[in-house]
Amino acid sequence: MALGPNDDHSGMDDATKLRGSAHWRPAVWGLRLAGLGLAVIAGGLATRLWSTGAGLSILAVGMGIYLVGGVVVFIGFILVRRALPRPRPSYWRFRRTLMHDVLHALS
Numbered sequence: 001m002a003l004g005p006n007d008d009h010s011g012m013d014d015a016t017k018l019r020g021s022a023h024w025r026p027a028v029w030g031l032r033l034a035g036l037g038l039a040v041i042a043g044g045l046a047t048r049l050w051s052t053g054a055g056l057s058i059l060a061v062g063m064g065i066y067l068v069g070g071v072v073v074f075i076g077f078i079l080v081r082r083a084l085p086r087p088r089p090s091y092w093r094f095r096r097t098l099m100h101d102v103l104h105a106l107s
Contacts, residue, residue: 027076028101037066
């Protein structure tokens, strides 16, 4: 499976470089926050069936949480990418490492 021009089986080295960046942890937490926002949106959609006013309020809060999380992820992603020396890991390595770090908390 080709992952881009930097597919030299140095995935662990790339992941270590990413995790060493000061902007990586905010990007990870931003994606976790976006996931929470999606859960709140789902709750707002379910609540909207019973109460229009409360459902819309919950939807608005969920969208706000989701948008803040998305902005934090985007800014963190851009700052991490700029801080790494060339050749930088491919987008797919970034995404895979970010998803791994979101789902598996480091001790």
